[in-house]
Amino acid sequence: MSHNIFWFRNNLRLNDNYPLLQCIKDSTCISFVYIVNRNLKILDVEENHKNKFLIDALNQLQTNLSNLGHELYVIQGEPSVLFSSIAKQHQINKIYCEKIISPYEKDEELSITQPDVVSLWDSSLLNTEDLEFDVSNLPDTFTTFRKKVESKPITVTLSESLPLPKPADLLNIKSCKLPKYENIFRGSVDFLNHYTICENGAQSFVKDYFSDNKALEYKQTRNELMGNDFSTKFSVWLAHGLISARQIFTSLKNYEENNRANESTYWILFELLWRDYFRFLHFKYDRKLYFPFGLKNKEINETSQVNIINLEEANTGSSFINAGIRELQNSGFLSNRMRQILASFIIFEMKIDWRVGADFFQKYLIDFDIYSNQGNWIYIAGYGTDPRGGRRFNVEKQKNTYDIDNQYEMYWNENT
Ligand code: FAD
Numbered sequence: 001m002s003h004n005i006f007w008f009r010n011n012l013r014l015n016d017n018y019p020l021l022q023c024i025k026d027s028t029c030i031s032f033v034y035i036v037n038r039n040l041k042i043l044d045v046e047e048n049h050k051n052k053f054l055i056d057a058l059n060q061l062q063t064n065l066s067n068l069g070h071e072l073y074v075i076q077g078e079p080s081v082l083f084s085s086i087a088k089q090h091q092i093n094k095i096y097c098e099k100i101i102s103p104y105e106k107d108e109e110l111s112i113t114q115p116d117v118v119s120l121w122d123s124s125l126l127n128t129e130d131l132e133f134d135v136s137n138l139p140d141t142f143t144t145f146r147k148k149v150e151s152k153p154i155t156v157t158l159s160e161s162l163p164l165p166k167p168a169d170l171l172n173i174k175s176c177k178l179p180k181y182e183n184i185f186r187g188s189v190d191f192l193n194h195y196t197i198c199e200n201g202a203q204s205f206v207k208d209y210f211s212d213n214k215a216l217e218y219k220q221t222r223n224e225l226m227g228n229d230f231s232t233k234f235s236v237w238l239a240h241g242l243i244s245a246r247q248i249f250t251s252l253k254n255y256e257e258n259n260r261a262n263e264s265t266y267w268i269l270f271e272l273l274w275r276d277y278f279r280f281l282h283f284k285y286d287r288k289l290y291f292p293f294g295l296k297n298k299e300i301n302e303t304s305q306v307n308i309i310n311l312e313e314a315n316t317g318s319s320f321i322n323a324g325i326r327e328l329q330n331s332g333f334l335s336n337r338m339r340q341i342l343a344s345f346i347i348f349e350m351k352i353d354w355r356v357g358a359d360f361f362q363k364y365l366i367d368f369d370i371y372s373n374q375g376n377w378i379y380i381a382g383y384g385t386d387p388r389g390g391r392r393f394n395v396e397k398q399k400n401t402y403d404i405d406n407q408y409e410m411y412w413n414e415n416t
Contacts, residue, residue, distance in 0.1 A: 004095070007097035053332070057197045057198060079111065098121075138277075218232065239369045245272055321341070324341065330416045
């Protein structure tokens with residue numbers, strides 16, 4: 001008999017989940033565990049969109065597993081301590097989980113001494129083994145990477161879904177009680193109030209996205225600041241693994257085959273390749289991406305505490321930037337364009353350390369994804385691989401291009 005634990009980390013789904021598939025294959029019985037760590041302050045009842053999304057997703061996963069006769073143990077604490085205490089009381093063979101290679105998550109996994117951990121990479125669109133180069137030799141520019149992977153047709157294989165083995169109780173382990181929130185989603189992601197936050201909700205959302213012709217105009221609209229439809233909003237589902245990039249790619253290809261393919265539909269893939277690029281950069285540069293100087297040898301900003309307070313209080317001297325901060329804090333989302341403008345302002349005008357800026361986004365973004373967040377921040381700051389070195393945006397020019405009618409600035413400064 002092989003009793004294994006499946007540890008859900010950022011992949012809160014049962015389908016197309018490669019580590020789960022391996023766990024199912026190797027187990028006669030399974031216990032499902034989610035560990036509440038720094039990513040979620042369950043006891044913090046303050047309304048926070050990021051927490052609300054994750055808590056909804058966990059509640060729903062608990063329900064879905066319970067319908068299959070299983071329990072999801074949501075436990076608070078340090079993984080190493082929790083797992084060794086479980087291992088003392090039960091004959092656990094192994095822990096299976098998604099491999100996450102950012103420093104904190106890597107250390108979290110390495111700290112587990114018992115039982116043995118089998119962690120498997122699963123969060124990219126492209127399988128690292130299918131790349132024509134070793135991922136540790138990733139090209140240093142996105143364009144070279146993209147051209148290499150596009151030199152042959154991109155195909156993906158979805159993991160098969162197998163029935164779950166028997167459940168195994170973890171005696172003496174108490175699951176935390178998860179709070180329930182009202183529907184609080186606002187702004188560009190207010191559509192979330194109409195979806196169940198779970199893998200079925202993610203599937204329905206992606207189906208709805210491709211049910212009309214938004215994808216055909218994606219490239220023209222993706223830089224807008226406000227609304228449900230200017231970009232795909234796949235990120236909120238992807239960040240929590242409610243859907244995989246492979247599943248999205250499959251829907252995109254179906255749409256192209258059954259409707260039309262154009263530059264815009266291709267551009268959705270183009271952006272998903274950026275997502276992979278920032279993941280693969282972590283294989284190559286690992287912790288260096290988190291060093292103050294990143295990969296470069298140049299000065300970093302000496303952050304003034306007053307400016308950090310000004311940032312949190314949306315008191316920056318620019319009404320347009322204040323609107324961006326308020327949107328982030330009050331909705332948990334920002335368009336890609338506004339993320340770029342705000343990040344540039346924080347780094348180059350407020351002279352705040354880029355890593356403090358990255359933490360600020362981490363605190364609020366519903367779609368927070370360690371690889372994409374760190375990758376974009378280091379890119380804008382100019383401490384990454386990009387040979388052009390940093391991206392400083394002219395706020396006035398951006399405002400005149402993307403908010404000429406003042407709608408965005410007014411909305412977020414007046415409705416928070
Ligand atoms: P779309 O424009 O519809 O793009 C489709 C998908 O492609 C996205 O869901 C996302 O998975 C991927 N994608 C698009 N742009 C990028 C990009 N620049 N880098 C990586 N992947 C991309 N994205 C996150 O998912 N989590 C983050 O924590 C995050 N932090 C960011 C921080 C900064 C400073 C910047 C400039 C960008 C950040 N992004 C992050 C990338 C991007 O802004 C979001 O992925 C995008 O705005 C999400 O909206 P969407 O799903 O509608 O994107």
